[in-house]
Structure formats: structure tokens, C-alpha cells
Amino acid sequence: MTSENLVLCLVLLLLSPLAIAGLALINQGLGRSRSAAHAMMGTLCTLAIAAIVMVVVGAGFAGFKGGGAYSIHLGGVAWDWLGNTSLSMGNSLLGSQSAAAGYVLVCLHIFASGLAAMIPLGAGSDRWRLAPICASSALFSGFTYPLIAHWVWGGGWLSQLAVHFGGASFVDVGGAGVIQITGGLTALSIVWIVGPRRGKYTTDALSTAIPGHNIVLVLFGCVLALLGWIGLESATSLLFYNLAPIRIAVIVVNAILSASCGCLAVVVVTQVRYRKPDASLSANGWIAGLVAGSAGCAFVSPLAAMLTGAVAGSLLIFMIEFLELKLLIDDPSGSISVHAGAGVWGLISVAFFTPVGNELRGAQILAQLVGIATFLGFMLPWIHAVNLILNRLVPYRVDRDGDRQGMDIRELGAGAYPEFVVHSEEFLPR
Amino acid sequence: MKAIGFLLLLSGWIIVLATLDLLTQFWLRTGFIASGIATEVIGLALLTHSYFSEQRSAK
Secondary structure, X not given: OOHHHHHHHHHHHOXXXXXXXXXXXXXXXXXXXXXXXXXXXXHHHHHHHHHHHHHHHHHHHXXXXXXXEEEEEEOXXXXXXXXXXXXXXXXXXXXXXXXXXXXXXXXXXHHHHHHHHHHHHHHOOOOEOHHHHHHHHHHHHHHHHHHHHHHHOOOOHHHHHHHHHOOOOOOOOOOHHHHHHHHHHHHHHHHHHHOOOOOOEOXXXXXXOOOOOOHHHHHHHHHHHHHHHHHHHHHHHHHXXXXXXXXXXXXXXXXXXXXXXXXXXXXXXXXXHHOOOOHHHHHHHHHHHXXXXXXOOOOOOHHHHHHHHHHHHHHHHHHHHHHHHHOOOOOOOOHHHHHHHHHHHHHHHHHHXXXXXXXXXXXXXXXXXXXXXXXXXXXXXXXXXXHHHHHHHOOOEOOHHHHHHOHHHHHHOOOOOOOOOOOHHHHOOO | OHXXXXXXXXXXXXXXXXXXXXXXXXXXXXXXXXXHHHHHHHHHHHHHHHHHHHHHHHX
């Protein structure tokens, strides 16, 4: 990669914290006011831990194409499982690449793993304690994310399907799988472990509406997320797929279109179903469009990006309803549906909308299915097993007092909005 | 039920990996990969059902 492209990549990466800021605003806006400061604090801690752990441990496991790796030889094929580069940034992590390229790569992994690690925060909002958030983020950034990042982006077996087995390789340009599905599956695992918020379900298992406390921040977060997504998608396409910088224009247009169609699809569907457009669901539709569109952002046509976003938005509403009402899964920010659900659709859509010949279409569909099977069949059990073990050591769920007081008072000692008295139950005699 | 769900998820993935290694014909691969994913979906359903039952009984 030329030094001009590296500089461009770094500049684009500097946009990506906006995606983290956007999602943080969405998570805290869709949660309760009494846990708002805790949600933002959780985001900051997650990002800080992701950065440190990624540099110390994760980057070595994530590796890079052509770098050292742990391989298993089966059936005459070397299955590349895990990066095996030095853990020290100053040494062979940089490998054959220039030092600058190595640092840019680490920088990308820091932001990508930080973004993925903070996705579950919205799902566990109002009951997931800060200490287990930090512990879970450390394990996620140190082992879970690097593993899948290596398989897809670092020259691992998923990226070499075409070389070893013929046909096509798994494609995930912007991280719909590596970042979004991994984060969404972690959110599912967290929600299973911590259970629903107090008062969310009645004794008859009927769902109670607990609306988000600040929809203005949620909608503003969507705009920030768009900028961050564009930066991250452009950087990954340059670094991992060696695309020409001119493709960034395509990525920008596709990201805007898929997000717009995701949002508008939700507006239309909620208008038809509930007679009024739902603001929080529309914000989720915007993010679902971004998530789904990121899988093939640099390859598909603008029309395909619009269709991908619209389908993601339409599916989202039914998925959120199904999880909340039928499966009793309390996910305040819709993280599971938005990130895991839309991410799966995004990976499938790549196979149908990427302009390849008909002879390769079937092979591309198979490659995408192998990728999805890997997320479901390996990543979910792995993530859930890690969280179950960690929950034994550091209990995830806040105690009953914390349930009643809110996470701000319980864990931080002060509320985000001290001048407003919102929850009378905080002042009930114990 | 949780343990069976876990095992089915992993089994489905192993079916997919074995398919890649052992089969070369496109339609055979397609069929077995679809079977692997179906196995995973059953595993996910079992896992979800076990947590759903826990929620119901906690109420």
C-alpha cells in the first residue's frame, strides 16, 4: 500500500470514533434516565479497555494477510486459525509491512473492536454492572474479536475459501459480520444472562413499554453513526480488500442510501401498522440499514444498497417485536435485531447483489452461508460460554437495590440529571 | 436442554467444515451446508427455549 493511501486510511479511521459516539448516544437515549451516565461511562471504559487489550494481546491474534499464523493441516489443506504475530508493536507485528501500515492496522482494530464491544451495552442497559462490562470487554477485545477478524480480514481460513476449496471466498467489506454480528451475538448472550429489567414483564409474561428517555439524542446519534460508518467501511476496504481510493465515493453513496432506505422503510411500516411513525424504531432502522449495507458497501450498486437497507429496516420491526413479545428477551436498544439480524441479512445480500458472473453466484452464496454458519455455530457458543464463566466470577446483574435505584446512583453515586426527580421509587423507604 | 443446544450449534458448524473438506460437487456441498445451518438453527431454538422457560418460571 502506498504512503498516500495509508495517510488516507488513517484520516478515514479518525472518523470511526463518531460511530462509537453515535451508538453510545443511541444506547443511552433508548435506556432509562436513571442509568444514562452509567451507559456513557460503560462506553468509555469499553473503548479504553479495547484499546489497551487490542495492542497488548488482540492485534497479535488478529494478524494480517501474509503474516505468521497457527495452522492445522487437514485433508491436504492448511486451515489458518489464528494470527501468530508478535504481541509487541515494535517488533514483528509489523512483519513485511511498513511500520506505518502496522500502526494503521492496529488503529483500525482498536476502533472496530471498541465498536463491537459496546454493542451489548444497549442490550444490558439498566442492569449490567460496570465491573463485568469491563471484564467482558477485555475478553472480547483480547480473544473473540481478534479470532473472527483474523478469519475474515487477516488471511484466515474464511478469507481463503476460494484458494483452498474453489469457488469464492467469504466477503465482508465493512464488518457486518466481524463487527456487527459478533457484537449482536454478544448482546444476545448478555441479555440471556442478565434477564429482563425489573418491571418489564408482568406475572402473566406480558410486556410493559419502557420508552427511551431522550429520543433527540438517539436521532442525533444516527447522524454521527453515519459518518463513523463511512470512515470505518472506507478504511477496511482500503486495508483488507486493496480497493482503489476512488471506491470511497461508492461507499459513501451506498452507506447514505442504505441507511436512508432502512429508516424510511421503518417509517412507512410503523405508519401503516401503528398509524404513526415510531421515532426510536426509525432510528434503529437507520442503523440496521448501515449494518446491512456495510457487508458489500464497496461492491454493490446504489440500487442494491437501497434494497438492502429497505429489507433490513422492514425485517427489523418484526424481529424486535418477536424477541420482546414472544421470546421475552428485553433488549432496550434493539441491539440484537439491529446488529446481528441486519448483519446476517447484509452478508446474504452480498451474494445476491455483488456483480459477479452467474457461474460464481452459487459459489458466493455458499461462501456467505459458510460465514454465517461460523458466526452461529462457533462464535455464539464461544461468546456465550465465555460470558457464562465470567458471570460466575463477576456477577453480571445488579442486585435488587440497584434494580430499584438505577445504575447511576447505585454504581456511580450520582445521576446524569440531578436536577430532575423522575423516579419516585428511588425515594421510597426501604 | 442448554447443553444440547450448545452441542447442536457446534455440530452444525462441524458439518459445514467437514463438507468443505470432504465434498467437491456443488450441489452436494449446498445440501450439506444447508443441513449444517439447519442443525444450528435447531440448536439456537433449543437454547432460546431453555432461557424462555427460565423467564416464564421466574415470573
